[in-house]
Amino acid sequence: xxxxxxxxxxxxxxxxxxxxxxxxxxxxxxxxxxxxxxxxxxxxxxxxxxxxxxxxxxxxxxxxxxxxxxxxxxxxxxxxxxxxxxxxxxxxxxxxxxxxxxxxxxxxxxxxxxxxxxxxxxxxxxxxxxxxxxxxxxxxxxxxxxxxxxxxxxxxxxxxxxxxxxxxxxxxxxxxxxxxxxxxxxxxxxxxxxxxxxxxxxxxxxxxxxxxxxxxxxxxxxxxxxxxxxxxxxxxxxxxxxxxxxxxxxxxxxxxxxxxxxxxxxxxxxxxxxxxxxxxxxxxxxxxxxxxxxxxxxxxxxxxxxxxxxxxxxxxxxxxxxxxxxxxxxxxxxxxxxxxxxxxxxxxxxxxxxxxxxxxxxxxxxxxxxxxxxxxxxxxxxxxxxx
Amino acid sequence: xxxxxxxxxxxxxxxxxxxxxxxxxxxxxxxxxxxxxxxxxxxxxxxxxxxxxxxxxxxxxxxxxxxxxxxxxxxxxxxxxxxxxxxxxxxxxxxxxxxxxxxxxxxxxxxxxxxxxxxxxxxxxxxxxxxxxxxxxxxxxxxxxxxxxxxxxxxxxxxxxxxxxxxxxxxxxxxxxxxxxxxxxxxxxxxxxxxxxxxxxxxxxxxxxxxxxxxxxxxxxxxxxxxxxxxxxxxxxxxxxxxxxxxxxxxxxxxxxxxxxxxxxxxxxxxxxxxxxxxxxxxxxxxxxxxxxxxxxxxxxxxxxxxxxxxxxxxxxxxxxxxxxxxxxxxxxxxxxxxxxxxxxxxxxxxxxxxxxxxxxxxxxxxxxxxxxxxxxxxxxxxxxxx
Numbered sequence: 001x002x003x004x005x006x007x008x009x010x011x012x013x014x015x016x017x018x019x020x021x022x023x024x025x026x027x028x029x030x031x032x033x034x035x036x037x038x039x040x041x042x043x044x045x046x047x048x049x050x051x052x053x054x055x056x057x058x059x060x061x062x063x064x065x066x067x068x069x070x071x072x073x074x075x076x077x078x079x080x081x082x083x084x085x086x087x088x089x090x091x092x093x094x095x096x097x098x099x100x101x102x103x104x105x106x107x108x109x110x111x112x113x114x115x116x117x118x119x120x121x122x123x124x125x126x127x128x129x130x131x132x133x134x135x136x137x138x139x140x141x142x143x144x145x146x147x148x149x150x151x152x153x154x155x156x157x158x159x160x161x162x163x164x165x166x167x168x169x170x171x172x173x174x175x176x177x178x179x180x181x182x183x184x185x186x187x188x189x190x191x192x193x194x195x196x197x198x199x200x201x202x203x204x205x206x207x208x209x210x211x212x213x214x215x216x217x218x219x220x221x222x223x224x225x226x227x228x229x230x231x232x233x234x235x236x237x238x239x240x241x242x243x244x245x246x247x248x249x250x251x252x253x254x255x256x257x258x259x260x261x262x263x264x265x266x267x268x269x270x271x272x273x274x275x276x277x278x279x280x281x282x283x284x285x286x287x288x289x290x291x292x293x294x295x296x297x298x299x300x301x302x303x304x305x306x307x308x309x310x311x312x313x314x315x316x317x318x319x320x321x322x323x324x325x326x327x328x329x330x331x332x333x334x335x336x337x338x339x340x341x342x343x344x345x346x347x348x349x350x351x352x353x354x355x356x357x358x359x360x361x362x363x364x365x366x367x368x369x370x371x372x373x374x375x376x377x378x379x380x381x382x383x384x385x386x387x
Numbered sequence: 388x389x390x391x392x393x394x395x396x397x398x399x400x401x402x403x404x405x406x407x408x409x410x411x412x413x414x415x416x417x418x419x420x421x422x423x424x425x426x427x428x429x430x431x432x433x434x435x436x437x438x439x440x441x442x443x444x445x446x447x448x449x450x451x452x453x454x455x456x457x458x459x460x461x462x463x464x465x466x467x468x469x470x471x472x473x474x475x476x477x478x479x480x481x482x483x484x485x486x487x488x489x490x491x492x493x494x495x496x497x498x499x500x501x502x503x504x505x506x507x508x509x510x511x512x513x514x515x516x517x518x519x520x521x522x523x524x525x526x527x528x529x530x531x532x533x534x535x536x537x538x539x540x541x542x543x544x545x546x547x548x549x550x551x552x553x554x555x556x557x558x559x560x561x562x563x564x565x566x567x568x569x570x571x572x573x574x575x576x577x578x579x580x581x582x583x584x585x586x587x588x589x590x591x592x593x594x595x596x597x598x599x600x601x602x603x604x605x606x607x608x609x610x611x612x613x614x615x616x617x618x619x620x621x622x623x624x625x626x627x628x629x630x631x632x633x634x635x636x637x638x639x640x641x642x643x644x645x646x647x648x649x650x651x652x653x654x655x656x657x658x659x660x661x662x663x664x665x666x667x668x669x670x671x672x673x674x675x676x677x678x679x680x681x682x683x684x685x686x687x688x689x690x691x692x693x694x695x696x697x698x699x700x701x702x703x704x705x706x707x708x709x710x711x712x713x714x715x716x717x718x719x720x721x722x723x724x725x726x727x728x729x730x731x732x733x734x735x736x737x738x739x740x741x742x743x744x745x746x747x748x749x750x751x752x753x754x755x756x757x758x759x760x761x762x763x764x765x766x767x768x769x770x771x772x773x774x
Contacts, residue, residue, distance in 0.1 A: 065764035103490030
């Protein structure tokens with residue numbers, strides 16, 4: 001396999017983007033990535049795009065070709081492929097782009113992610129997101145995503161003694177980070193009281209435990225490492241890639257407090273990268289709900305099971321802590337356009353490793369991403385390093 | 388890039404499968420492929436699945452993980468990715484599987500495709516399929532897929548003098564072939580009169596010019612060529628892969644009678660394979676409508692523009708002719724479960740090259756597949772050979 005580097009990144013502002021269409025969201029992110037890599041579109045050999053459900057959000061499938069067309073690349077007949085794994089679609093888009101470059105199939109490859117979620121009512125959004133879980137055994141019984149993660153949280157708090165305040169601290173920390181990220185949907189710091197007094201969504205999860213509904217797109221450009229310095233002085237190398245699946249339904253798991261796909265995908269990425277947990281300077285994890293960040297920190301091996309709440313409470317997951325988690329603000333504060341999130345994690349990681357993350361900069365050589373589909377039926381992890 | 392071979396294939400019967408669920412369709416095809424490759428599931432390193440619109444047909448996304456789970460592979464946390472490019476989803480699934488093996492990322496990889504189309508009414512089906520074209524400029528104006536291909540047919544007949552009878556002969560030939568394929572949805576030979584007297588769908592296209600609405604799944608298993616003989620005495624090598632995109636909307640094409648993405652994808656596959664048109668013993672093309680087969684034969688370079696009608700009329704595209712087209716019966720007679728079709732084309736090609744296509748066998752060393760998304764916004768081609 002050839003060594004692969006990221007040579008350019010772009011990301012739209014995340015939020016409720018009433019003024020922008022699905023197709024224009026991608027074009028904006030793609031143009032930013034091209035500008036960042038200092039190349040023009042005709043150099044692109046292949047495109048991958050992560051998208052969960054444009055079929056229902058904007059009644060459009062065939063997203064790869066649509067996006068290649070609106071990026072002006074139909075004229076060079078660029079191969080364009082959409083990948084989907086619910087909220088892990090963006091991470092998988094990056095993985096396919098990585099494989100395409102590593103294989104030698106293509107040289108300059110775009111990995112993008114896009115979701116336009118606000119063109120439908122919230123009742124439709126809730127139903128669309130339920131399609132990420134098991135429709136026949138979960139959705140059909142009326143359970144929504146907050147409900148599924150509430151079951152995880154309930155069981156976890158009972159078993160490990162996680163306090164309501166520790167859980168809330170995840171949100172407080174991520175809003176602190178998001179306040180320093182110009183692309184974040186929410187840029188206001190919050191307090192523990194904000195979380196604890198917010199509307200109950202699915203007990204014990206409150207409004208500020210949940211990531212929001214968001215429009216947004218992100219795009220990154222990959223190239224063989226040996227060609228990377230043609231385009232940038234600060235290529236960021238892909239050190240490891242790990243993907244794993246688990247049961248689609250929560251009730252089929254051995255233990256709902258551990259996402260076994262996170263354990264497997266993390267181990268695979270670490271093994272490929274040949275680095276240790278202690279080498280990781282920060283990690284962008286999939287905090288669709290506060291409890292999801294708690295589980296992710298443990299399942300990736302950054303502390304023992306049951307200890308992530310204490311770690312968070314002590315400030316060890318904040319910027320400046322032992323293992324900073326979600327310097328971008330995470331899904332919680334940055335927003336969660338489901339197909340785009342996995343690519344935005346790569347965007348943040350590259351910005352950090354280049355030293356370009358103004359106001360939230362972490363000084364490190366190595367960073368990691370962790371993107372989850374559904375309640376953990378798909379997980380994809382990547383580890384990146386400075387060259 | 389490593390050399391790659393197909394070591395096992397499986398395909399369900401195609402048709403209106405009221406008795407089978409979406410998830411069980413895949414399991415059936417996957418089990419047949421495993422049996423054919425003489426391996427068990429725990430040897431699988433990665434899964435790709437092509438699916439166009441389970442989000443709307445069965446209200447389920449996150450198809451990769453769902454399928455890995457129902458195939459019993461969640462226990463080994465197998466990476467599982469869905470790819471989508473409308474009716475070319477199956478072909479792209481194969482391409483990603485090929486790239487994964489070629490890169491060294493994975494060894495034993497499943498490429499599958501599945502679509503369950505009959506769980507909704509035909510009004511919904513028509514609307515779902517319109518999402519393969521440009522929703523904002525085509526679907527919104529009320530045009531359906533038969534309408535789009537009818538415009539191609541009208542322009543083509545006007546320009547090249549293609550006769551109604553020549554067009555009908557495509558369907559007659561494909562039903563002849565389908566009658567010999569045990570998996571085909573339609574197994575009855577038809578006459579020119581059957582086509583010419585069938586209901587008008589979108590002038591000049593009649594019912595028997597159109598591929599049907601179908602449920603079905605297909606799966607094939609790939610491995611590095613150097614390991615292929617561990618599993619089979621008749622590995623079939625992937626010689627070339629080509630993918631291309633074009634504009635999503637028909638009105639943006641330079642010429643609607645030529646699918647420029649077919650030209651580009653075909654050329655790329657031929658270039659990679661290092662073979663000539665004359666070396667190809669048969670080709671499985673994307674005949675979603677009879678006119679689509681006419682265009683495909685020409686755009687792939689098997690005859691000059693405007694001559695495919697005559698070629699068909701003379702019987703040169705039938706089994707035993709100069710360039711047999713769609714020995715499986717094609718989409719027309721075999722049926723067209725949109726996400727599965729591209730993988731079924733590979734299934735047929737492998738059966739032919741192994742000498743296992745009883746009753747419709749073509750004696751040749753090299754075969755080709757051609758899978759189209761929408762009206763040609765995505766095209767993917769593969770060329771296969773005996774080892």
